[in-house]
Amino acid sequence: MRILVSNDDGIYSPGLRALARAAAQYGDVRIVAPDVENSAQAHAITSTRPLRIKRTHVDDFDAWRVDGTPADCVALGTHLWDSIDLVLSGINLGLNIGNSIWHSGTLAAARQAVLLGYRGIALSTSTTDGEPDFDALTESVNQVLSLLVHSLEHQLLNVNIPPGARGVRWCRQSVRHYDGRVIPAETPYGERVYWFGVKPIEAVDHHTDRAAISEGYMSITPLHLDLTDHEALESAAAATSS
Ligand code: MN
Numbered sequence: 001m002r003i004l005v006s007n008d009d010g011i012y013s014p015g016l017r018a019l020a021r022a023a024a025q026y027g028d029v030r031i032v033a034p035d036v037e038n039s040a041q042a043h044a045i046t047s048t049r050p051l052r053i054k055r056t057h058v059d060d061f062d063a064w065r066v067d068g069t070p071a072d073c074v075a076l077g078t079h080l081w082d083s084i085d086l087v088l089s090g091i092n093l094g095l096n097i098g099n100s101i102w103h104s105g106t107l108a109a110a111r112q113a114v115l116l117g118y119r120g121i122a123l124s125t126s127t128t129d130g131e132p133d134f135d136a137l138t139e140s141v142n143q144v145l146s147l148l149v150h151s152l153e154h155q156l157l158n159v160n161i162p163p164g165a166r167g168v169r170w171c172r173q174s175v176r177h178y179d180g181r182v183i184p185a186e187t188p189y190g191e192r193v194y195w196f197g198v199k200p201i202e203a204v205d206h207h208t209d210r211a212a213i214s215e216g217y218m219s220i221t222p223l224h225l226d227l228t229d230h231e232a233l234e235s236a237a238a239a240t241s242s
Helices: 014-026 070-080 105-115 134-148 209-214 230-241
Strands: 002-006 028-034 053-058 061-066 086-093 119-125 156-161 168-170 182-186 192-196 218-223
Touching (some): 002 014, 014 134, 028 070, 070 086, 070 105, 086 134, 105 156, 134 156, 134 168, 156 209, 209 218
Parallel strands (some): 168 218
Antiparallel strands (some): 053 061
């Protein structure tokens, strides 16, 4: 099995190394990841300049760093390496639940895989207790990979792993509006700047990734590429035909 590993935290992230080590139990691993952090860059691609790819060292893995986005890395990695079976992205330093799915570069790398005809799995962990202890997460990561690596029926999966997880829950994406608060500040030079915050508004959100994590479980959410609101489409089509 050939597994391409990428992320959005950058090639030297401890989360990437932890994922590559876990993935190596299933076959040949190659790492192609951004040379610097690309968190919250979502599914951006680099289309106005060429990309550069350089050989580097991540443990003993065949690793390459790219001056591009997570989606660029997966596009390049799948182009340069034949017959990939699976693309893994992460392990992100920070959960990707609910609306984070829209902003996440980790998720975008997995989604880029699916757009190119491969299976993609995004994995993230929380940083609320400080720097994640990836050694302590090993058992959970192995549990989730053993469940998902060969599950061919799922094209795109979003996985979140809290520390000390009690098990796995398949669940839907939490959807909450957020306040989109903008906080003005000043640089040491007196320049006015703005911080953008995304504090969720609604508190309770049952049977979702957010609920699973808050109850101490790993969340697995199958996603699809089709963003169509099928209910709205059906009612619009019905109204048009009547
Ligand atoms: Mn990140």
